[in-house]
Amino acid sequence: MNPEQFKQALAEKGIELNNTQMAQFDHYYQLLVEWNQKMNLTAITEKQEVYLKHFYDSVSAAFFMDFTKVETICDVGSGAGFPSIPLKICFPHLKISIVDSLNKRITFLHTLAEKLGLEQTAFYHDRAENFGQNKQHRASFDLVTARAVARMSVLSELCMPLVKKDGIFLVMKAAQAEEELQVAQKAITLLGGKLEEKFAFQLPLEGSDRYIYTIRKTKETPNKYPRKAGTPNKQPIE
Incomplete structure (x- = not known):
């Protein structure tokens, strides 16, 4: 997917990008490749692959949710900034x-936020388990x-504590994805969530399967979650 195909594909979904936004995506790609030579950010570096498997794939969440009605987002374990x-x-x-x-x-x-001129961005060097127990951030994101x-x-254990009541995970x-969802049902319920909608689609051009689930937070997450760093991965709620 080249940049023009990317712009057209998003336009077909109702997301119109102007020249400034297209330039930001181009700069994003250049910085990603440049920094990837110094540290491991992504295994995908070919331009058309990045536009499809990172940029388009990240924005695909907005095909199924109205992001104009969302204000605050927390991205856990974002790596190079996706999604x-x-x-x-x-x-x-x-x-x-x-x-x-x-x-x-x-x-x-x-560096990325500064070079792209992105305002209202905050970056935290922390374990998700610790971040989720921080009263400043817990239950504070749409x-x-x-x-x-x-x-x-x-x-679910890493993310649900950060969602405000009536917000979305x-x-x-x-x-x-479907197998994971079945196993995770107990955790989702215990942590205060309820599956609202699920969507399945394929990435254009190459046809790999993608799944998006919206989980509504209907009640507060019990204070004991998330458990201490490393525990959710070693002993998942199942």
Whole structure:
């Protein structure tokens, strides 16, 4: 998917990008490749692949949810900024917070936001488990998301505590999504969530499967969650 195809594909979904936004995506790509030579940000570096599998894939959440009605987003384990930075470029009003456990990636994200002129962005070098217990951030976001970070039962424990009541935990998955969802049902319920909608689609041009789930937070997450760092992954709620 080249940049022009990317712009056209988003326009077909009702997301119109102006020249400034297209230039931001181009600059994003250049910085990603440049920094990737110094540190491991992504295995995907070919331009058309990045536009399809990182940029388009990240923005696909907005095909199924109205992001004009979302204000605050927390992206857990974002790595090189996916999906929240592409969403921020498309919807500049969004207030983005990114949590990542590797300080090198946080340094990259600070540089990226500065070079792209992105305002209302905050980057936190922290473990998601610790961040979710921080009273300043807990239950404070309209939408919390994570992309390809961990199994859904684990993701639920890392993300749900950060969602404000009546907010959304947005799950973006590829293969084995339905199996993961079945296993995660107990965790989702225990943590105060209820599956609202699920969507399946294929990436254009190459046809790989993608799944998006919206989980509504209907009640507060019990205070004991998330458990201490490392525990959710070693002993998932199942």
